[in-house]
Structures are given as structure tokens and as C-alpha cells.
Amino acid sequence: MNAPPATSPEARGDVERILVLGCGALVNEMQAVVRHHGLVNVDVECLPAKLHNRPALIAGAVRERLARLGEQGKSYAQILLGYADCGTAGALEKLCEEFAAAHAAGDGPPMSMMPGAHCYEFFAGAGRFASMHDAEPATFYLTDYLARHFDLLVWKGLGIEAHPELAEMYFGNYERVVLLTQTSDGTQRVRVEACARAGAERLGLPLVIVETGYGELLDTMVSVAAPSRRGRVEVLS
Structure with a gap:
């Protein structure tokens, strides 16, 4: 492997430290889980949210960030x-398998990933998302982050601003927009819903709002962490 964060955490006194390395589009949610659930042994790092539009680059970016952590001497359980x-067409799963094999050989920590196909599924839950998809397959999904940054990641990110004709190419077959909202904060909810409505209007589609909370992101982060351990929370963008 390419210089993963290695050695046992006990060797550095960082017993049971956990690294959560995720999409920059989820940084607010991951930070909130750490804060609200006492995951003081969890370090959070994020890769650029723009990778959302270039998934073929995600696995390589993950590998590069982990190699950099290894070079910095950071170690995780x-x-x-x-x-x-x-x-990523299975590339992240293969990377996790690579880490599992190395861990079994005594080289570095194990690595796992969120279940499902995408963040829409693990926020909503697999069964609930499947029901929504079955009800209307031609759905364009937004999370809170994507709603707030619709212009940057969708309108500009997909090139529609520069080439308006692409809007019909990308979205002509869609029937609705569904906002899967995570926030329970009233002020934030108003802002997010307003952004989602504005985005749906630009696409000429009706908007449906579904409250999900943090879904399996919360469940999985809590399950891998040991809240009683002492440590720091480090967020790098």
C-alpha cells in the first residue's frame, strides 16, 4: 500500500483514535455528529466537495490524503x-479491501465505508430511499449542502450557466426534485428549503421535501467510535 496511517495507535498513546475521511459536502453533518454525540476520539477530514461531480477521482484522492497522513506520522485504530x-464503480470498496488485507498482515488500520450507493441513500435509509425511487425514478435529489450550493455545484458545475442548452440535456427527463434535509435547526431549515425551491424552479420541476436527519451517517459514526476515550477533533478542508 502507499504509506497508509500505520503502526498501532497504542504505540503513540492515541488509543482507539478514529479517522473519518469524507466528502466535503458532508462536513457540517460530520462535525455535528462529533459535537452532539461526544465523539472526542474522532478526527474528521474532508476532501473537496467538487469531487461530487467527478467521482472517478474520489478513490485516488482518498489514497493521496491517507498517504499524506501516514507521512505526517498520524496513526489511527x-x-x-x-x-x-x-x-466510483466499486473503487472505494476495492480500496477498503486493500486496507483490510494489509491490516490482516499487520500493516495499518482497517477501513470501512458508508453503506449503499450514495449519500442520498444513507441519509434516507436504504428502504425509504428505495420506496421513493420506486414511486418516481425520474427524481433529482438534493441534500442540504447541495441545495445551499446549487448554483456552484449544479448550475455552474455542470456547465449550464455557460451553456443553457445543457439544462434540457441533463434534466429534461426528470419529473421532480426531492430535498432530503438533514437540519433540525429552524433558521437553517428555512434557508435550505428556500435554496431548494429556487433550484427546482430553475429546473422547472416541482419540489418535495423529506426530512431525514443524519440517517446512517450518524449510526455508523457512533458505532465505530469509542466516546469515552479522550482526544481531539481535527477538521481539515
Whole structure:
């Protein structure tokens, strides 16, 4: 492997430290889980959210960030990727398998990833997302982050601003927009819903709002962490 965060955490006194390395689009949610659930032994790092539009680059970016951590001498008992497959065509799963094999040989920590195909699924839950998809397959999904940054990641990110004709190419077959909202904060909810409505209007589609909370992101982060351990929370963008 390419210089993963190695050696046992006990060797550095960082017993049971956990790394969560995720998509920059989930940084607010991952930070909130750490804060609200006492995960003081969890370090959070994020890769650029723009990788959302270039999923073929995600696995390589994960490997590079982990190699950099290894070069910095950082060590973890476990790594959780704040990604599901996310369009990587199995590349993240293969990377996790590579880490598992190295860990079994005594080289570095094990690494796991979020379940499912994408963040929409693990926020909503697999069964609930499947029901929504079955009800209307031609759905464009937004999370809170994607709603707030619709212009940057969708309108500009997909090139529609420069080439308006692409809007019909990308979205002509969609029937609705579904906002999967995570926040329970009233002020933030108003802002997010307003951004989602504005985005849906630009696409000429009706908007449906579904409250999900943090879904399996919360469940998985809590399950891999040991809240009683002492440590720091480090967030790098």
C-alpha cells in the first residue's frame, strides 16, 4: 500500500483514535455528529466537495490524503470513509479491501465505508430511499449542502450557466426534485428549503421535501467510535 496511517495507535498513546475521511459536502453533518454525540476520539477530514461531480477521482484522492497522513506520522485504530460508492464503480470498496488485507498482515488500520450507493441513500435509509425511487425514478435529489450550493455545484458545475442548452440535456427527463434535509435547526431549515425551491424552479420541476436527519451517517459514526476515550477533533478542508 502507499504509506497508509500505520503502526498501532497504542504505540503513540492515541488509543482507539478514529479517522473519518469524507466528502466535503458532508462536513457540517460530520462535525455535528462529533459535537452532539461526544465523539472526542474522532478526527474528521474532508476532501473537496467538487469531487461530487467527478467521482472517478474520489478513490485516488482518498489514497493521496491517507498517504499524506501516514507521512505526517498520524496513526489511527480505524478509518471510516464518509462516502458510499458515490459513483466510483466499486473503487472505494476495492480500496477498503486493500486496507483490510494489509491490516490482516499487520500493516495499518482497517477501513470501512458508508453503506449503499450514495449519500442520498444513507441519509434516507436504504428502504425509504428505495420506496421513493420506486414511486418516481425520474427524481433529482438534493441534500442540504447541495441545495445551499446549487448554483456552484449544479448550475455552474455542470456547465449550464455557460451553456443553457445543457439544462434540457441533463434534466429534461426528470419529473421532480426531492430535498432530503438533514437540519433540525429552524433558521437553517428555512434557508435550505428556500435554496431548494429556487433550484427546482430553475429546473422547472416541482419540489418535495423529506426530512431525514443524519440517517446512517450518524449510526455508523457512533458505532465505530469509542466516546469515552479522550482526544481531539481535527477538521481539515
